[in-house]
Amino acid sequence: MIRINLLPFRAARKKENVRRQVSYFLLSVILVVVACAWYDIHLRQKVNARKAQVASMEAELKKYNEINREIAEIKKKLEIVKTKNRIVERISLDREKAVRMLDDLTRVIIPQQMMFSSLNESNNAIQVSGTALDNQIVAGFMRRLEAHPRFTNVVLVNTRQKKISDDEVLTDFRISFTLAAGDLKAEKK
Numbered sequence: 710m711i712r713i714n715l716l717p718f719r720a721a722r723k724k725e726n727v728r729r730q731v732s733y734f735l736l737s738v739i740l741v742v743v744a745c746a747w748y749d750i751h752l753r754q755k756v757n758a759r760k761a762q763v764a765s766m767e768a769e770l771k772k773y774n775e776i777n778r779e780i781a782e783i784k785k786k787l788e789i790v791k792t793k794n795r796i797v798e799r800i801s802l803d804r805e806k807a808v809r810m811l812d813d814l815t816r817v818i819i820p821q822q823m824m825f826s827s828l829n830e831s832n833n834a835i836q837v838s839g840t841a842l843d844n845q846i847v848a849g850f851m852r853r854l855e856a857h858p859r860f861t862n863v864v865l866v867n868t869r870q871k872k873i874s875d876d877e878v879l880t881d882f883r884i885s886f887t888l889a890a891g892d893l894k895a896e897k898k
Contacts, residue, residue, distance in 0.1 A: 810835070810888060813860070817853035822846045826881075833888040836866070840879050844868060847882045854886055862887045 810830070814837070818825075823841035830836075841847045847868060854863045866883040873879055 806888075810859070813857060817850065817857055817860075819846055819850055819853070823850060833890070834885065835860075835888065836883065836885045838881070838883045840871070840881050842879060844880055847880060847884075851884060854884070859889050860886045861889050 807830070811828075814825075814828075819841075823839055823846050825837055825839040827838040828835065841850070847865070851863050851865060854860045863884065863886040866885050868883075869881045871879045871881050
């Protein structure tokens with residue numbers, strides 16, 4: 710019988726199997742490293758994309774904050790303009806109120822028999838001081854004031870006789886009254 714020594718073949722086969730396993734191991738390590746590198750690159754791209762997105766949103770936010778600041782400034786200026794318009798309108802109404810009040814007073818004054826020496830107005834309360842020929846003229850003036858629709862609460866504060874000469878005596882008077890609450894805008898229309 711012939712005997713064949715298969716040992717070197719087995720050793721070579723064993724060596725080949727070890728080499729194959731080492732190459733499989735190295736190939737799998739290389740594949741894992743490549744996969745990790747690819748995943749790392751993929752994550753870095755996502756991070757860079759997010760950073761770019763954050764940077765663009767911050768730039769947009771900065772732009773909108775600038776616009777909001779401008780809007781706030783415009784609102785402040787608009788409020789100032791509205792306040793100025795209200796003041797001008799109130800001044801205009803007060804001016805018209807004074808003109809109308811003086812016009813109404815000239816309509817109720819008794820001409821050539823009395824005159825005003827002072828006129829004070831504060832919060833629709835008016836005080837008129839003047840001189841008349843006698844007490845009947847003052848009373849007639851008060852009746853005319855009471856009859857006028859724009860004047861209310863007519864009160865005689867005081868009267869005093871003033872001697873000008875031996876035969877002339879005049880009456881100084883002070884009358885207070887209030888303006889009726891009337892809307893000048895409605896009266897204008």
